Amino acid sequence: MTWDSFTLSVEDHVAHLVLNRPEKRNALSRAFWTELPQAVQALDDGAQARVILISSTGPYFSSGIDIAMLGSLRPDMKGPDAERRARLIGPLTRYEGIVAFQRSFSSLEQCRLPVIAAVQGGCIGAGLDLLSACCIRYATSDAFFSVYEINVGMPADMGTLPRLTRFLPEGVVRELAYTGRRMDAREAHFRGLVNEVFDDHNSLLDKAKSVAREIASKAPIAIAGTKRLINYGRDHSTADTLDHVALWIAGMNPSEQILDAARANAGRASANFADLPVRTQFQKSE
Numbered sequence: 169m170t171w172d173s174f175t176l177s178v179e180d181h182v183a184h185l186v187l188n189r190p191e192k193r194n195a196l197s198r199a200f201w202t203e204l205p206q207a208v209q210a211l212d213d214g215a216q217a218r219v220i221l222i223s224s225t226g227p228y229f230s231s232g233i234d235i236a237m238l239g240s241l242r243p244d245m246k247g248p249d250a251e252r253r254a255r256l257i258g259p260l261t262r263y264e265g266i267v268a269f270q271r272s273f274s275s276l277e278q279c280r281l282p283v284i285a286a287v288q289g290g291c292i293g294a295g296l297d298l299l300s301a302c303c304i305r306y307a308t309s310d311a312f313f314s315v316y317e318i319n320v321g322m323p324a325d326m327g328t329l330p331r332l333t334r335f336l337p338e339g340v341v342r343e344l345a346y347t348g349r350r351m352d353a354r355e356a357h358f359r360g361l362v363n364e365v366f367d368d369h370n371s372l373l374d375k376a377k378s379v380a381r382e383i384a385s386k387a388p389i390a391i392a393g394t395k396r397l398i399n400y401g402r403d404h405s406t407a408d409t410l411d412h413v414a415l416w417i418a419g420m421n422p423s424e425q426i427l428d429a430a431r432a433n434a435g436r437a438s439a440n441f442a443d444l445p446v447r448t449q450f451q452k453s454e
Contacts (some may be wrong), residue, residue: 169210173200176207181384182377183217188228195295201268205275212279213447218384218391220276221376222302223286227282232293232316233269266325269294273327276301277399280392280444282383286300286376287362288369292316297324301330303395304379307362309374311353334402335360379441387425387441393417 169176173196175186185207187194211217237334276283276298285302293316299305315332317324324345332341336359342349356362366372382393393416403410425441 169207170201171199171207173203174207178211178217180381181218182380183211183220184377185222187222187224187230190224190228192234193228193231193290194224195231195294196225196237196298197234198208198237201237201272201397204272208275208279212281212444215388215444215446217281218388218443219380220279220281220283220285221380221432222298223373223376224288226289228290229287230292230298230451231290231309232295270326272295273301277331279394282391282395284376284380284383286372287311288372290314291443293324296332297326297328300328302393305362306364306366306372306376307353307356308369309365311356311362311365312350313344313356313361314348314350315345316348318345332361333353343404345392385439387429387439388444389420389442390425392444393420 173187173189175188176183188417189195189197208220211220233310267380281302283302284304285299285306287299287305287307289308289310290312291299291307292314295314296313299313315324315328329341329345332344340359343349351359351361353362357365364375366375397409397413402411404412429439429441
């Protein structure tokens with residue numbers, strides 16, 4: 169399947185999604201918001217890959233939402249009663265539009281596959297919302313990050329605020345969100361927003377692909393379980409999470425893949441892990 173807002177390829181169990189609008193600084197177009205969740209769900213439901221890597225092209229990772237999109241949140245009203253109807257249903261139309269955008273990025277967090285982001289240059293507004301939904305983040309030394317929405321008179325609305333406060337100090341997130349200032353790659357690494365910083369785009373991608381392949385070599389069911397349990401632990405107490413971990417492991421009974429891993433680690437055989445199960449029509453996400 170082909171996509172308008174990015175390219176997507178799968179090799180060595182790694183799905184590589186590349187934003188490909190460098191002439192627009194990879195502003196996220198209308199097509200992107202429907203294509204991203206469709207692509208993620210297809211990869212996840214069909215067990216077509218074990219890891220997703222997101223990178224970009226040109227001088228910016230993403231300059232955020234395409235401003236041409238903003239008009240889509242306005243109700244298209246005509247007729248003699250148009251103004252009154254716009255007042256009544258306009259807020260609902262905007263609310264539902266924002267929720268749809270939020271679901272696009274939440275698909276990255278909710279899928280079974282780990283998601284790695286490789287960022288070069290600017291990562292602004294909705295680009296940072298996207299980044300915050302990823303599991304692992306790498307950047308080039310010229311990368312910078314901005315909660316830009318405050319500069320256009322609105323709060324960040326697609327995931328940055330609740331997600332960044334999970335791995336950055338609250339005071340830092342508040343400063344970024346209140347001021348819209350740029351956080352450079354050095355500070356982003358120091359604060360923990362990105363795992364590692366690289367001198368150039370090629371070394372960035374080499375590292376991201378290497379980590380993706382390493383993750384893809386592990387037992388897919390164990391990796392999916394680990395992602396699920398880490399996500400669960402962010403929103404629950406340690407006691408609840410430990411009980412959830414115990415129930416997950418007891419229910420999944422991973423003894424066979426543990427033996428496979430042990431044999432592979434001992435050099436007696438290559439690991440032959442089962443892929444994630446393909447979801448049936450009834451199991452697919454809505």
